[in-house]
Amino acid sequence: MSTPHAILIALLEKPSSGYDLARRFDRAIGYFWQATHQQIYRELGRMxxxxxxxxxxxxxxxxxxxxxxxPVGRDEVARWVRETPLGPNERNVFLLKLRADAVIGPLGLAEQLARLVRENRARLAVYREIEQRDFGAAVLSRGQALQYAILKAGIRTQESWLAWAAEVGPLVSDASPDA
Known part of the structure; x- marks a missing residue:
């Protein structure tokens, strides 16, 4: 759904050939948004x-x-950023929206970030409850220790993401679409 918008954002950053655009996806953009060379060329034709x-x-x-x-493509990116809701596990879509904000913003992403923060705090609270309920024993079996390791990975992921969001918050909080 968002691949055309990822391509538009990349082209807003720098007009490119299809080949150069595909290489940029392979190197930089691809770390958080995947698109094959075929997808890129197909979407370029549609755009x-x-x-x-x-x-x-x-x-x-x-x-x-x-x-x-x-200009109509730029308007489409702004429309997409403002109107496309984020699902609970769509942090990478939010990163793509931030990239759009960086090149054509401000686009008013504060409420979307605030919602993601609330959702991630709630998930972290659930993880902490599970931790207290299931892994409070002084000695854990090997299986329990592995399950706890998995839970700790989730806890650390949430904590890290929330710390990142706290850094980003001031960058988007005053950035209204009318600014």
């Missing part, structure tokens, strides 16, 4: 047809086409 991006020949390279976002 050209939809009028979201333009394509021009690169004067510096023969037979190379460069894609750039048109």
């Amino acid at each position: 050209v047809a939809a009028g979201w991006v333009s394509v021009m020949d690169d004067a510096a390279a023969s037979r190379k086409k460069v894609y750039a976002v048109l």
